[in-house]
Amino acid sequence: MAGFCVGITGGVASGKSEVTRRFEALGIAVADADVSARAAVAAGSTGLAEIVSAFGAQVLDRDGGLDRAAMRQRVFGDDHARKRLEAIVHPLVREMLQRQCRLAPGPYAVAAIPLLAEGGGREAYPWLQRILVVDVPVAVQQARVMQRDRIDAELAQRMIAAQATREARLAIADDVIVNDGPLDDLQTQVAALDRRYRALAADA
Known part of the structure; x- marks a missing residue:
């Protein structure tokens, strides 16, 4: 069981997935918030029932699951609707991630949380x-x-603007990987942090 957990976050297209893959290659268990978010609203889940109660049955697909495209349309550009959805999903995701990290083997565990700053931070x-x-x-x-998404600059700017600012993310950071160079640089940074986290976990 891992008593020491590291949260990884970053903006869209920052390279979070590449970083978590490299931690996994070093034998570290990764709990993924996106995977947990899908599980939290799976067909038949209490999370999905809460969403239907809040937004109506029109957010369901023909198989009774969440129609993600319809849900995105419903909340995109509507802050009130988005916050309502997040108030349902985020607590469920946090609980799943904490449980997965606690039960993970190894010296420490990683929780990949794209919306960590947006979801309340520390x-x-x-x-x-x-x-x-x-x-x-x-x-x-x-x-x-x-x-990556084959989109124009305006849509890319809107996607970035919909997330926390770079400054807000850096304000909650204990550690930072700057991922604007070659992949070899990324490997060096991950390996150094892995050594640090193993040492911190051993002392915890």
Whole structure:
């Protein structure tokens, strides 16, 4: 069981997934908030029942699951609706992540939480011993989003603006990986942090 847990976060296209893959390659268990979010609103779940109660049956697909496209349309550009959805999903995700980290084998565990800053930061996740932010300049972030999703600059800017600012993420960071260079640089940074986290977990 891992008593020491590190939260990893970063903006869209910052390279969070690449970083978590490299921790996994070093034998570290990763609990993924996106996976937990899907489980939290799976067909038949209490989370999905709460969403239907809040937004109506029109957010369901023909199989009785969550129609993600319809839900995105419903909350995109509507802060009240988005916060209502997050108030349902985020507590369920936090509980799942904490349980997975606590039960994980190894010296420490990683929780990949894209919306950590948006979801309450350290106050919402008091069980995280460290927060690691994967950071890139906004211009690099925008270029990556445009290339990855094949979208124009305006939509990329809106996607970035919908998240916490770079400054807000860095304000909650204990550790930072700057991911604007070659992948070899990334490996060096992950390996150094892995050594640090193993030492901290041993002393905890």
